[in-house]
Amino acid sequence: MASSFTRILSSKRNVGILSLVGGSVAAGFLLHREHVTAGEPLRRRYPASAEYPDLRKHNNCMASHLTPAIYAKLCDKATPNGYTLDQAIQTGVDNPGHPFIKTVGLVAGDEESYEVFAELLDPVIKERHNGYDPRAMKHPTDLNASKIQSGVFDERYVLSSRVRTGRSIRGLSLPPACTRAERREVERVVVDALSGLKGDLAGKYYSLTVMTEKEQQQLIDDHFLFDKPVSPLLTCAGMARDWPDARGIWHNNEKTFLIWINEEDHTRVISMEKGGNMKRVFERFCRGLKEVERLIQERGWEFMWNERLGYILTCPSNLGTGLRAGVHVKLPRLSKDPRFGKILDNLRLQKRGTGGVDTAAVGGTFDISNLDRLGQSEVQLVQTVIDGVNYLVECEKRLEKGQDIKVPAPIKQF
Amino acid sequence: MMMMMMMVMMMVGSPDVIMPFGNTHNKFKMNYSAEQEFPDLSQHNNHMAKVLTPEIYAQLRDKETPSGFTLDDVIQTGVDNPGRSHLEPHDWFLLLRRLQSTRRRVAGAAPWGAAGGHENPGRENKTRRHPFIMTVGCVAGDEETYDVFKDLMDPVIEDRHGGYKPSDTHKTDLNAENLEGGDDLDPNYVLSSRVRTGRSIRGFCLPPHCSRGERRAIEQLSIEALDSLEGDLKGKYYALKNMTEEEQQQLIDDHFLFDKPVSPLLLASGMARDWPDARGIWHNDNKTFLVWVNEEDHLRVISMQKGGNMREVFTRFCTGLTKIEDLFKNRGHEFMWNEHLGYVLTCPSNLGTGLRAGVHVKLPNVSKHEKFGEILKRLRLQKRGTGGVDTAAVGGVFDISNADRLGFSEVELVQMVVDGVNLLVNMEKRLEAGEAINDLMPEQK
Numbered sequence: 001m002a003s004s005f006t007r008i009l010s011s012k013r014n015v016g017i018l019s020l021v022g023g024s025v026a027a028g029f030l031l032h033r034e035h036v037t038a039g040e041p042l043r044r045r046y047p048a049s050a051e052y053p054d055l056r057k058h059n060n061c062m063a064s065h066l067t068p069a070i071y072a073k074l075c076d077k078a079t080p081n082g083y084t085l086d087q088a089i090q091t092g093v094d095n096p097g098h099p100f101i102k103t104v105g106l107v108a109g110d111e112e113s114y115e116v117f118a119e120l121l122d123p124v125i126k127e128r129h130n131g132y133d134p135r136a137m138k139h140p141t142d143l144n145a146s147k148i149q150s151g152v153f154d155e156r157y158v159l160s161s162r163v164r165t166g167r168s169i170r171g172l173s174l175p176p177a178c179t180r181a182e183r184r185e186v187e188r189v190v191v192d193a194l195s196g197l198k199g200d201l202a203g204k205y206y207s208l209t210v211m212t213e214k215e216q217q218q219l220i221d222d223h224f225l226f227d228k229p230v231s232p233l234l235t236c237a238g239m240a241r242d243w244p245d246a247r248g249i250w251h252n253n254e255k256t257f258l259i260w261i262n263e264e265d266h267t268r269v270i271s272m273e274k275g276g277n278m279k280r281v282f283e284r285f286c287r288g289l290k291e292v293e294r295l296i297q298e299r300g301w302e303f304m305w306n307e308r309l310g311y312i313l314t315c316p317s318n319l320g321t322g323l324r325a326g327v328h329v330k331l332p333r334l335s336k337d338p339r340f341g342k343i344l345d346n347l348r349l350q351k352r353g354t355g356g357v358d359t360a361a362v363g364g365t366f367d368i369s370n371l372d373r374l375g376q377s378e379v380q381l382v383q384t385v386i387d388g389v390n391y392l393v394e395c396e397k398r399l400e401k402g403q404d405i406k407v408p409a410p411i412k413q414f
Numbered sequence: 415m416m417m418m419m420m421m422v423m424m425m426v427g428s429p430d431v432i433m434p435f436g437n438t439h440n441k442f443k444m445n446y447s448a449e450q451e452f453p454d455l456s457q458h459n460n461h462m463a464k465v466l467t468p469e470i471y472a473q474l475r476d477k478e479t480p481s482g483f484t485l486d487d488v489i490q491t492g493v494d495n496p497g498r499s500h501l502e503p504h505d506w507f508l509l510l511r512r513l514q515s516t517r518r519r520v521a522g523a524a525p526w527g528a529a530g531g532h533e534n535p536g537r538e539n540k541t542r543r544h545p546f547i548m549t550v551g552c553v554a555g556d557e558e559t560y561d562v563f564k565d566l567m568d569p570v571i572e573d574r575h576g577g578y579k580p581s582d583t584h585k586t587d588l589n590a591e592n593l594e595g596g597d598d599l600d601p602n603y604v605l606s607s608r609v610r611t612g613r614s615i616r617g618f619c620l621p622p623h624c625s626r627g628e629r630r631a632i633e634q635l636s637i638e639a640l641d642s643l644e645g646d647l648k649g650k651y652y653a654l655k656n657m658t659e660e661e662q663q664q665l666i667d668d669h670f671l672f673d674k675p676v677s678p679l680l681l682a683s684g685m686a687r688d689w690p691d692a693r694g695i696w697h698n699d700n701k702t703f704l705v706w707v708n709e710e711d712h713l714r715v716i717s718m719q720k721g722g723n724m725r726e727v728f729t730r731f732c733t734g735l736t737k738i739e740d741l742f743k744n745r746g747h748e749f750m751w752n753e754h755l756g757y758v759l760t761c762p763s764n765l766g767t768g769l770r771a772g773v774h775v776k777l778p779n780v781s782k783h784e785k786f787g788e789i790l791k792r793l794r795l796q797k798r799g800t801g802g803v804d805t806a807a808v809g810g811v812f813d814i815s816n817a818d819r820l821g822f823s824e825v826e827l828v829q830m831v832v833d834g835v836n837l838l839v840n841m842e843k844r845l846e847a848g849e850a851i852n853d854l855m856p857e858q859k
Contacts, residue, residue, distance in 0.1 A: 045628070046627030047627075082440055093687070242490075243494065
């Protein structure tokens, strides 16, 4: 039986559709909700009302939208690989959330989760993505870096520039649900493709299971190494199973292009460098992504993507572009100005400490990045960051000279 | 597609009720060979890893219990927790959390929930994995797990329970009258006495696999049964999610409150899902009989008191358990039990009696004797620190309990503890007086 599936897998190069045992049609641009067949309905011992989770103390997007009626409707359904609603929401049930930080509270186990459980996922996506309506809107994808205007920052202020996203391999289950063999397949497919990268993108793969002490230390020093997730948001979703099997890090020799394999998503792709040349960082990002895509397509694979949701990733918060473009920038005066928050909001930017989300800024240096992920293209989001950071740096300079600054008008979102 | 579904169904046999609440029900695994799916156990040191061969995996991987529990579900915790002897980075995080928390005091025993019956000493020592103390590395999702996956479970049980064979039968004896003595362990040395076990309600899935509806039904049944207890067993139930601040503080002060498990051994098996839904603590008004609902097992039953009257503790234990069993039977439910495995619990280490009878006892001199370990081994006893780590607390106070669970009856095990502790206290007195203890050395039980 395994061999007949291997044949199906290897013949998909011309098909553009990857469809495994569940029989669902999961073609990218051909994906229509009505063609997706859910798995065989489940038989349960208790009625939905007895199984409905207690969400009274919860503050996450899942809890806000999972009504008893929606639960009753969806609780008997499963995706082709058998992933259920209870599995999708488990992380949100187990992690009630924080009064000030609203987490998403659910994950996808495969591409079809977004279809089979659309009744819950669509309103969650709309809330999380600031009004993007997956039922009515289309997501633009644009990885043409030549469209970027300016994008080289004043390095007296901008210390480093970085763009990251994720990609999933169509036909293989996502980290919350994948089997060991599927996860190993993701690793094999991606590492195989990456070995075809050349020039400034040529690099090497470090598997977490066979890394030497020396390699491990180097990766820690480079700030590349990721460790087993400890956040209950991730562990409750089952993403850390079988750690560190089939997990690893690939980076190019120049250490400016980095890929994480089988951490929170099939792949996380990061382009970065010290200094303020965001344009170059994004150019390498697009080039690298396109090249990896070409290499996996040669072998008959493709990324999960559709025009409703863009690139499909494990967490609904990363749909669309999955892109976070950011800089570490020194804004000691501006950050003390009471208008700082409003300026960021209107520029559709987000601040974090330089240690990552939830950390405090040190010495007035902030991580500034785009707020949005879905509904705008990569080029649009990166341009937003570039324009916004330029504006912030201008403000900082004006404050240095004792001049006043203005809160910019809010920029249009969609 | 229909053919594929049928093929999958034929392979697994048709489960009566499919309840995929674990995360390893991915049907696509059958698209890959057993070899492609077999876990990497090269770094592992637990019972499951010792026993699970690629052949056994291949044979069992397409099977399911009637409720849908799979082999991958059984072994996930053992795959995720290799049980190596050095600290992993994750352990440091856990250690820090432990140190920051004040809520780990339960039932007078180790603050790390040892009272909850982390039978496996390796699990108790959550920050230090002793290379010779092995974790079990597998769990049951329902009663049938022990049968459907017997090719894995039997050798694990044999390895863990001192050579217990698939053909052996287990004796149950909850008649406290059969205990000899035990009412006069010297209270100058024995500070407290305690007996605990677990019980599972037949027909329901176990904590790694149960649905919210099942867990709530278990809680409801338990409350009804416990509310019917009378006399010195009369008490009250405190649901974890409805507790007032005051109630919570009282339970902490009494060392009764159990908290959400943080051990990766438990989390990886799915036991902490939906916390704190349908979890709670019941105790009698005298605070000598305590029941935990839906923590690591359906029920954990604990009888305890200060001082050395183990007989009284055990009598109350047996009386209480028997009454609870009757109350369940009156409502049409029984405990999971069979002749071969005794009482069936989530972790294979707790099969048989599931019983740990122990005392907190002062043994500053004996514990320093070079033969201490050997003495304990011969007495079939086990030591733990009362502080939860594998070191003695200040003042040489140890938690001494039975090492066995399966293959001996409850009375036999408590007898071993009573006799053994009496002997240890005599040895302590001798050493205090500067006398030798060679003539007191026991035979191997």
